Amino acid sequence: MTETLKLSMEGIVKRFGGVVALDHVDFELRRGEVMALVGDNGAGKSTLIKTLAGAHMADEGVMRLDGEPVRFTSPQDAWSRGVATIFQELALAGKMTIADNIFLGREITRSVAGIPFLDRRAMHRRSRELLEELDVHVPDIHTWVEYLSGGQRQGVAIARALNIDADVIVMDEPTAALAVAEVRKVLEFIKTLRRQGKSVILISHNVQDVFEVSDRITVLRRGQRIGLLETQKTTPEEVVGYITGAAETKRRPVAAG
Ligand SMILES: Nc1ncnc2c1ncn2[C@@H]1O[C@H](COP(=O)(O)OP(=O)(O)O)[C@@H](O)[C@H]1O
Numbered sequence: 001m002t003e004t005l006k007l008s009m010e011g012i013v014k015r016f017g018g019v020v021a022l023d024h025v026d027f028e029l030r031r032g033e034v035m036a037l038v039g040d041n042g043a044g045k046s047t048l049i050k051t052l053a054g055a056h057m058a059d060e061g062v063m064r065l066d067g068e069p070v071r072f073t074s075p076q077d078a079w080s081r082g083v084a085t086i087f088q089e090l091a092l093a094g095k096m097t098i099a100d101n102i103f104l105g106r107e108i109t110r111s112v113a114g115i116p117f118l119d120r121r122a123m124h125r126r127s128r129e130l131l132e133e134l135d136v137h138v139p140d141i142h143t144w145v146e147y148l149s150g151g152q153r154q155g156v157a158i159a160r161a162l163n164i165d166a167d168v169i170v171m172d173e174p175t176a177a178l179a180v181a182e183v184r185k186v187l188e189f190i191k192t193l194r195r196q197g198k199s200v201i202l203i204s205h206n207v208q209d210v211f212e213v214s215d216r217i218t219v220l221r222r223g224q225r226i227g228l229l230e231t232q233k234t235t236p237e238e239v240v241g242y243i244t245g246a247a248e249t250k251r252r253p254v255a256a257g
Pocket residue numbers: 016019020021039040041042043044045046047048
């Protein structure tokens with residue numbers, strides 16, 4: 001079944017001094033699936049996706065993209081290979097417009113008499129298309145990002161990932177700071193991405209959200225993967241049991257592949 005895997009990590013170890021943040025973690029992501037990544041604070045979720053995204057280097061282990069071993073040297077490197085990570089901090093430029101953020105670092109230029117100019121019109125058009133695709137409503141494409149709501153900012157960050165045509169989109173706690181209506185919106189973004197055939201990794205501490213959008217759930221606890229569950233075949237209670245460690249004694253083998 002390896003051919004259905006978009007991305008996999010095998011035996012990943014990441015240490016910070018004496019702290020073993022990831023202890024031989026295996027992780028996998030199929031094409032077109034939403035994989036939830038859950039676990040208590042400090043379980044290693046952010047470290048795992050930072051390692052996946054090239055923000056950290058693993059001390060041990062291998063990662064494969066479309067079956068080929070890869071080693072990303074930076075998040076930009078990962079983006080260039082179609083793996084876009086939206087970190088908790090979002091990394092948007094507040095004092096820049098929506099369109100400028102979507103095109104940050106990959107501006108469209110056109111040449112007039114041999115001199116390159118930014119093609120603002122093309123960038124604005126494409127930005128509007130991307131936001132429309134996601135059903136993100138913003139007052140004006142020229143608005144500074146710092147004036148947007150948390151949900152709108154998530155939308156801009158996802159539009160940026162779509163703009164580079166990422167086929168893996170990783171989101172670290174995208175709904176953590178949002179009001180209820182905006183959470184709905186972000187969950188809809190995730191469903192839209194899946195409909196487009198993208199693979200999504202969603203880190204969330206909200207079990208209800210996880211059950212609404214995920215196909216499978218990876219549970220980390222103290223730096224180890226202690227569960228890989230099919231969302232349809234488990235319950236919120238069981239997932240919480242894995243997160244807290246209550247399920248550890250009656251642990252069942254993980255369903256791989
Ligand atoms: N840059 C770092 N330096 C030192 N320790 C870190 C660093 N990042 C994470 N850790 C430690 O690694 C463990 C996992 O953290 P993290 O991946 O942030 O957990 P989670 O995202 O699941 O809450 C924690 O013990 C945390 O303190």
